[in-house]
Amino acid sequence: MLLADKNNIINLLRSDYEFNQLYPQFIQALARKHWTPLLVAKKAAEFLAAEKNVTILDIGSGVGKFCLGAALHKPFATYVGVEQRKELINYAEATRELLQLENVSFIHGNFTEVDFTRYDHFYFFNSFYENLNGTEKIDERMKYSTELFDYYNRYLFKQLEKKPAGTRLATFHSVEKEIPEAYLVVGSAISNLLKFWIKV
Numbered sequence: 001m002l003l004a005d006k007n008n009i010i011n012l013l014r015s016d017y018e019f020n021q022l023y024p025q026f027i028q029a030l031a032r033k034h035w036t037p038l039l040v041a042k043k044a045a046e047f048l049a050a051e052k053n054v055t056i057l058d059i060g061s062g063v064g065k066f067c068l069g070a071a072l073h074k075p076f077a078t079y080v081g082v083e084q085r086k087e088l089i090n091y092a093e094a095t096r097e098l099l100q101l102e103n104v105s106f107i108h109g110n111f112t113e114v115d116f117t118r119y120d121h122f123y124f125f126n127s128f129y130e131n132l133n134g135t136e137k138i139d140e141r142m143k144y145s146t147e148l149f150d151y152y153n154r155y156l157f158k159q160l161e162k163k164p165a166g167t168r169l170a171t172f173h174s175v176e177k178e179i180p181e182a183y184l185v186v187g188s189a190i191s192n193l194l195k196f197w198i199k200v
Helices: 006-012 016-020 038-048 065-073 086-099 146-162
Strands: 055-059 078-083 104-108 121-125 168-172 183-189 194-199
Touching (some): 038 065, 038 121, 038 183, 055 065, 065 078, 065 104, 065 121, 086 104
Parallel strands (some): 055 078, 078 104, 121 168
Antiparallel strands (some): 168 194
């Protein structure tokens, strides 16, 4: 079943409830904590894809909701999600095919294996947070530790530090340990949970 009919797309984008119906029930149940709300995807896409033909990386893309929602809202950009859980990549790819989105792709792997020089701008919905004690996990299949949390933050910090001036970053629920000083906040939304950064 293809959902690329314009009226179907409009209906999907009306609410997170409608969009989440594209996924199995157990994936829907994780949406409140782990998948990007459509309003966040829309506002982040407006910032990150302010110019056409940019390539945006979603770091820890889960079932792909940011990339898919952003691509539907701002189609003149390329969206790539990297996710280390193969099962979630499968759901993301299946949904991309349903929506017939050619400007979205997904990489199965750890974000530390990705070449950051291939991307212009970045979206980050704190995918490292699971490593902290007492946090809600997507599943129990991964190894979690505060050491990993710190390592991932340091690694992302170093990668962002290497990017040129003008690089844009949108963060949602970030503790901001991963953000170098050269990135300045230029706006925010969703009760300050979504922040927009530009490297100077």
